[in-house]
Amino acid sequence: MTNPMSQGFSGPVPDWPSNRADLGDLRLNYRSTPPGPAEKAVMIHGLAGSSTNWTDLSDLLKDEVRTFAPDLPGAGWSPEPGDRDYSVSGHARSMIRFIEWVGGPVHLFGNSLGGAVSVRVAAWRPDLVKSLTLVSPAMPDLLPRVGPARVALTAVPGLAEFVVRRLSVTVPPEKRIQATMSMCYGEADCVHPDRLAAAIEELRRRDDLPYSASAMIGSARGIVSEYFRPDLWREAARVEAPTLVIHGRRDRIVDARMAVRASQTFPDVRIVTLPWAGHVAQMESPRIVAREARALIRECADAPVRL
Numbered sequence: 001m002t003n004p005m006s007q008g009f010s011g012p013v014p015d016w017p018s019n020r021a022d023l024g025d026l027r028l029n030y031r032s033t034p035p036g037p038a039e040k041a042v043m044i045h046g047l048a049g050s051s052t053n054w055t056d057l058s059d060l061l062k063d064e065v066r067t068f069a070p071d072l073p074g075a076g077w078s079p080e081p082g083d084r085d086y087s088v089s090g091h092a093r094s095m096i097r098f099i100e101w102v103g104g105p106v107h108l109f110g111n112s113l114g115g116a117v118s119v120r121v122a123a124w125r126p127d128l129v130k131s132l133t134l135v136s137p138a139m140p141d142l143l144p145r146v147g148p149a150r151v152a153l154t155a156v157p158g159l160a161e162f163v164v165r166r167l168s169v170t171v172p173p174e175k176r177i178q179a180t181m182s183m184c185y186g187e188a189d190c191v192h193p194d195r196l197a198a199a200i201e202e203l204r205r206r207d208d209l210p211y212s213a214s215a216m217i218g219s220a221r222g223i224v225s226e227y228f229r230p231d232l233w234r235e236a237a238r239v240e241a242p243t244l245v246i247h248g249r250r251d252r253i254v255d256a257r258m259a260v261r262a263s264q265t266f267p268d269v270r271i272v273t274l275p276w277a278g279h280v281a282q283m284e285s286p287r288i289v290a291r292e293a294r295a296l297i298r299e300c301a302d303a304p305v306r307l
Contacts, residue, residue: 013059015052015198018077021070023097029077030070030098031055033062039107039130039297041065042099044091046112046138046280047223048180048216050076050202053111057282060290064297068102070095072114074215076202086218088113088226092120096128104128107297108241111135111282112254113223116232123235131300132243133293136254136279139236139262140227173203186250186278195283236265243269244296246289248277270296 016031031051041061043054051069058067071078073094074086081094095117099106108129110118115137122129177199182188206212226232243266247256259271272292274281282289 013056015055016058016069018051021098021101023101025082026073026094026097027079028070028073028094028098030068031058032068033058033066035066036062037064037066039065039301040102040104041067041107041109041297042095042102043067043069043109044095044111044114044117045069045072045075046114046136047219048075049111049114049280052076052198052202053280053283054109056286057109057290057293060286061293061297064294065107068098068106070098072117072219074211074218080211080215084214084218086215087222088116088120088232090222091117091219092124095121096125099125099128105130107131107133107293107300109133109135109282109293110137111280112138113219115139116223116226119232119236119239122239122241126240129239129241131296132239132241133289133296134243134245134262135282135289136247136251137245137258137262138223138226138254139232139258140230141255141258173200173207177203183252184279185284186248186274186276187284190284233261233265236262237267239266239268241268242296242300244272244292245269246272246274246281246292248279248281248284249273249275250278253279 016033019030019032021028021030029051043058045051045053051071054067054069058069061067072091073081105128108118108122108131115134116139118132118134119137122132177196181191185191245259245262245266247254247259249256256273259273263269263271274285274288277284
C-alpha cells in the first residue's frame with residue numbers, strides 16, 4: 001500500500017532553532033518550538049538519529065504542545081557524556097534530568113531506541129509523564145531478521161569498531177545515508193531531497209567527531225543487551241500514562257507483530273498500524289502521527305485528575 005501522504009508533499013519545514021541545556025555534568029543540545037501552548041512534549045529519537053527526526057511532527061503539533069526534542073548524549077550536536085554511559089538506563093537517567101529541566105509532567109514521545117528509553121522513563125518516573133507515544137519502540141524481540149542482526153553485530157567487541165571505521169573511510173556518506181533510509185523507510189523514494197541533503201551533511205560532520213563511533217556503538221550495545229532481559233516489558237506493564245503505540249507494517253527493524261504484545265502489556269494502550277510505513281512513521285507520515293497524538297493529548301486534558 002502506498003503512503004497516502006507521499007503525494008503532493010510541498011517540502012519539509014526548516015529545522016527548529018538549536019539550543020543547549022546545561023545540566024551541570026550533562027550538556028544536551030535540543031530543538032524546541034516557540035512558547036505558547038501550556039502543554040509540553042519531549043521527543044526522543046532513535047539509534048543514529050537526532051532531534052531533527054521530529055521536526056515535521058513538531059511543526060504539526062506546535063499549536064497543541066510546545067515540543068522539546070533533545071539529542072541523546074553523544075548524538076546529534078550533544079557532546080559525549082562524562083561517564084560514557086550509553087545504556088538504555090543511562091539514556092533514561094539523562095532524559096529524566098532533561099524533563100525535570102523542561103518542567104514536567106510532559107507528553108513523552110519515543111522512536112526506536114528512544115521508545116525503549118521512554119518506556120523506562122515512564123515506568124521509573126510516572127510523575128513526569130502525562131501520556132506516552134511510541135513509534136516502533138525497540139522493545140525486546142528475538143525474532144530473527146536482517147535489521148536487528150545488523151544492530152546485534154555492534155555488540156561484538158572489536159568487530160563493530162573495525163566495521164564503523166572502515167565504512168567511514170571507504171563508503172561515501174551519500175551511500176551510507178541511502179542504505180540507512182532504505183532500511184528505515186517503507187518507501188525510501190519518498191524522502192524529500194532537502195531531508196536527504198541535510199542527512200548527508202550531518203553524517204559528514206559526525207564523521208569528524210572523535211566520539212561519534214563510540215556513541216553509536218555504545219547505544220546499539222545498550223539496546224542489544226536489553227533484548228536478552230525481560231526488564232523493559234515488565235516496566236511497560238507498570239506504565240501508568242495513557243499510551244499510543246504506532247507500528248509500520250514495512251518496518252525492517254522492529255517487527256510490527258510486537259504490536260500484539262504491546263496491546264497485551266501496557267495497561268492503557270491504543271495500537272495504530274500503518275500498512276505503508278517503515279521504522280520512522282513520524283518522518284514518513286507526520287500528519288497521521290500528529291492526528292493520533294493530538295487525540296491522545298486532548299483525551300489527557302479532558303480526563304479527571306487522579307488523586
